[in-house]
Amino acid sequence: MKKYIIGCLILMVVIVGGCRNDDRNQANNPKETSKAEITLEEAKEIALKEVNGGVVKANQDSDDGITYYEIDIVKDGIKYDFEIDLSGTIISKEIDDDYVDATNKNYISQAKAEEIALAKVGGGSVEKSKLEHDDGIAYYEIDIVKDNIRYDVEVSATDGNVIKYEIDD
Numbered sequence: 114m115k116k117y118i119i120g121c122l123i124l125m126v127v128i129v130g131g132c133r134n135d136d137r138n139q140a141n142n143p144k145e146t147s148k149a150e151i152t153l154e155e156a157k158e159i160a161l162k163e164v165n166g167g168v169v170k171a172n173q174d175s176d177d178g179i180t181y182y183e184i185d186i187v188k189d190g191i192k193y194d195f196e197i198d199l200s201g202t203i204i205s206k207e208i209d210d211d212y213v214d215a216t217n218k219n220y221i222s223q224a225k226a227e228e229i230a231l232a233k234v235g236g237g238s239v240e241k242s243k244l245e246h247d248d249g250i251a252y253y254e255i256d257i258v259k260d261n262i263r264y265d266v267e268v269s270a271t272d273g274n275v276i277k278y279e280i281d282d
Contacts, residue, residue: 150199156182160195163206164188185209211246220244220270226253230266233275234259244270252276 151159157171166188174183181204184195192212196204227239230253237259245254251270256263267277 151182151197151201153182155201156195156197157184159197159201159203160184160186160193163195163203164193166193187212210248220251221268221273223253225273226268226270227255229268229273229275230255230257230264233266233278234264237264250276256281 153171153173157168161168164186166186168184169187169192170183170185172183174181180199182197182199184197186193186195192209194205194207194209198204223242223244227242231237231239234257237257239255240258240263241254241256243254245252253268253270255266255268257266258264263281265277265279265281266275268274269276
């Protein structure tokens with residue numbers, strides 16, 4: 114019975130001593146403590162070092178439990194999308210192929226595009242008109258109704274050429 118009690122006491126000393134040692138190691142180990150998180154302003158600065166343009170969007174987001182900053186920058190009519198983690202590492206940098214720079218002075222006006230589309234159809238009324246961008250091509254997508262028939266017309270935003278003309282069924 115004495116051996117059993119002594120064995121239990123030794124076991125308790127080993128367990129308690131091991132726990133105290135683990136606590137000291139965690140407190141003194143800087144890798145175990147959390148890293149300082151960057152601010153949204155610092156994330157913007159990191160993105161701007163990569164692409165020196167204008168920030169058009171900056172916010173904090175979370176996906177699958179991972180929090181990061183989304184920073185969008187426009188330079189020379191091209192939009193760059195950044196994701197930067199809270200430690201300041203760039204997770205991703207992509208060019209937004211669908212971005213339309215509505216301030217591009219080389220585009221024809223929306224009113225001019227509608228005029229071209231109405232001439233192609235031979236009159237009618239514009240139901241919807243918007244600037245689109247696909248595969249690097251900027252165009253106006255215009256829906257026209259004439260005599261209860263719907264027409265889809267796409268007009269190049271750069272030169273005014275009709276690039277699509279079809280009747281909706």
